[in-house]
Amino acid sequence: MITIKNLNKYYGKTKVLNNISIEIKKGEIFAIVGHSGAGKSTLLRCINGLEEYSDGSLQVNNKEIKSLKKENLREFRKKIGMIFQHFSLVQRKTVYENVALPMQLWGYKKEQIDKKVNELLALVGLDNKKDSYPNQLSGGQKQRVAIARALTLEPEVLLSDEATSALDPNTTTSILNLLKEINEKLNITIVLVTHEMDVVKQIAQKALLLEHGNIIGFDDTEELFLKPDEKMKEFLGESEVVPSEGVNIKLYFPKDNAYQSFITKMARELNMDFNIVWGKLEEINTHIVGNMVINIEEEKKEIVTNYIKEHDIVWEVL
Numbered sequence: 001m002i003t004i005k006n007l008n009k010y011y012g013k014t015k016v017l018n019n020i021s022i023e024i025k026k027g028e029i030f031a032i033v034g035h036s037g038a039g040k041s042t043l044l045r046c047i048n049g050l051e052e053y054s055d056g057s058l059q060v061n062n063k064e065i066k067s068l069k070k071e072n073l074r075e076f077r078k079k080i081g082m083i084f085q086h087f088s089l090v091q092r093k094t095v096y097e098n099v100a101l102p103m104q105l106w107g108y109k110k111e112q113i114d115k116k117v118n119e120l121l122a123l124v125g126l127d128n129k130k131d132s133y134p135n136q137l138s139g140g141q142k143q144r145v146a147i148a149r150a151l152t153l154e155p156e157v158l159l160s161d162e163a164t165s166a167l168d169p170n171t172t173t174s175i176l177n178l179l180k181e182i183n184e185k186l187n188i189t190i191v192l193v194t195h196e197m198d199v200v201k202q203i204a205q206k207a208l209l210l211e212h213g214n215i216i217g218f219d220d221t222e223e224l225f226l227k228p229d230e231k232m233k234e235f236l237g238e239s240e241v242v243p244s245e246g247v248n249i250k251l252y253f254p255k256d257n258a259y260q261s262f263i264t265k266m267a268r269e270l271n272m273d274f275n276i277v278w279g280k281l282e283e284i285n286t287h288i289v290g291n292m293v294i295n296i297e298e299e300k301k302e303i304v305t306n307y308i309k310e311h312d313i314v315w316e317v318l
């Protein structure tokens with residue numbers, strides 16, 4: 001649905017996006033991740049035509065954004081909803097009026113607006129706050145209003161620019177759950193920009209990692225976290241401290257294996273003790289995945305690695 005090929009973007013002489021090529025599929029929840037200044041928001045703004053790109057191609061539904069004329073661009077943007085970190089609500093308008101705004105601007109009839117706004121306020125769980133003003137709402141509620149407003153014109157894509165960055169962890173989770181529900185119920189593609197790895201883990205099916213405008217990772221979320229390469233480890237700030245004696249073996253547990261007590265079983269079957277030096281289990285995109293480092297004596301390396309090989313486990317010697 002969104003195809004980006006060899007996209008470059010400069011601000012003056014500074015290159016802020018370098019040779020970006022990605023594909024975002026219809027119905028996907030896709031995360032663009034990176035530290036501050038990586039170029040995330042710039043890429044998001046290129047996707048909705050707010051920002052021009054220097055060269056390369058960016059197509060949404062097979063339409064090249066840069067060749068859209070003014071009126072077509074307006075029509076195109078109608079199909080793209082957007083939410084922001086600081087909600088961007090109109091303070092002097094009520095919740096109902098805020099959500100109704102895009103439809104009023106596009107000249108919809110009062111009855112159509114009323115039906116849609118009520119429907120969306122129910123979806124985001126705010127039908128009892130219609131007449132409240134933004135300053136009477138919590139951060140999470142404000143973001144719910146913004147989400148409802150972003151959905152009024154029935155977009156195919158919802159872009160989220162750090163939409164949970166100003167929220168506490170519990171509220172973040174409730175907003176992410178709402179986004180998941182919207183993705184499933186309305187089949188809307190969601191592209192979210194974030195610097196928070198927890199957000200990526202909780203919601204994204206696929207992720208793009210950006211650093212200084214370059215792609216340093218692009219894969220299914222589980223793959224990125226399950227077996228991070230050196231760049232990803234650096235990005236996550238993870239460094240494993242392992243013993244210098246013996247052999248350190250890192251085992252990766254894919255989703256189907258995570259619950260199995262593989263280590264205990266191996267210890268029992270090989271009649272051997274292992275030193276577990278490092279381990280982590282986490283929930284990524286509703287699956288439990290993890291990795292663990294065990295330390296063994298040099299002379300036991302062969303028997304242990306043979307056992308692991310027979311059990312379809314991803315592993316490496318550190």
Ligand SMILES: Nc1ncnc2c1ncn2[C@@H]1O[C@H](COP(=O)(O)OP(=O)(O)OP(=O)(O)O)[C@@H](O)[C@H]1O
Nearest residue numbers: 011012016034035036037038039040041042043195
């Ligand atoms: N309008 C602009 N004019 C000139 N340079 C810009 C402009 N907007 C962004 N930049 C620069 O482009 C680079 C990428 O910025 P961008 O806002 O896309 O990064 P980001 O990853 O979204 O960061 P943050 O999370 O801090 O918003 C930065 O070096 C920034 O200073």
